[in-house]
Amino acid sequence: MKVAGIDLFCGAGGLTHGLALEGVPVRAGIDIDPACHFPYEANNPGQFIRSDVSQLSADVLDGMYGDADVRILAGCAPCQPFSPYAQRYDTVGTERWGLLYHFARLVTAVKPDVITMENVPTVSRHAVFLDFVQALKDAKYQVWFDVVDCSSYGLPQRRRRLVLLASRHGNIGLIDPTHEQAMTVRDAIGHMEPLDAGKASARDPLHVAATLSERNLQRIRASRPGGSWKDWPESLVADCHRADTGKTYPSVYGRMRWDEPAPTLTTQYYAFGSGRFGHPERDRAISLREGAILQGFPQAYAFVPEGAPVHFKTLGRMIGNAVPVVIGQVIGRSIKQHLGLNFPESAATKEANASEHEAVIA
Structure with missing residues (x-):
């Protein structure tokens, strides 16, 4: 049985990589952001296609599946319109609010076997999501969705996300949680090379920490x-925190705890003042690489070509917006279980499982 997946809004490839680790073939990732081209193709077998999903035709999407017997479509549309913070500035009239309608348009026309999406929990409060679910049901899909605590599946981060699965072949749902005990910041990045603010590792350019002003150095040392x-x-x-309105943001300018999961990473996780993103003991925010690891990316995941400049804003956006690789794996296992398929593990999964087995024996 030939299986093919397409990843709409693929970003840097977090979901695709998780599916690939579980042996689920993904033929292409589609995204409008050109910065995602290199990390997607450098780490995944699928082709990156730069395209605006709102302009993507159903015929083109249908053709990407070729002769596949089982077709999987992922569509993790940008979450910013649905977050409580962004709603102060983003309105229903903007284009990003309508991307779920374009996802529904493509599903209705192409009718893939299995659908999946991930987004912030608050997406379920909005009419566009309810319309999306109804469109799936009208197209004869069985639909399941729920808010998932990603730490219960092994992500070293307190990240709650709505995950949706839908199938034309009967009831479907996410597998049960895999971790009774959450992975911690220490588990994930405790081994990383020590680094000071404003410095980068000679071995890994992505293990780089943002600079801090003298004032913020004093602040993190007091944290x-x-x-x-x-x-x-x-x-x-800061003056803004002395005001009554500023007192409602206690987590900014905070340090993580070693022996707990990280807080939810945002696109500005590399900035000490943007949340509780301070390193547990070093006087700096976490590095770009440390954030990628906390998002479930393998430490060797390449985000820029060798020798290319590292831009905090661009990489912070790609990594912070990514579907965690761990959740991609969980979705992959759930789809395999639902369809009764047994794909071979990838070499990376075999290596990871072997390492985990050796650690348990030790």
């Missing part, structure tokens, strides 16, 4: 893991 700016001397507290 304790799991604490906030409320722990600082009054002289270090």
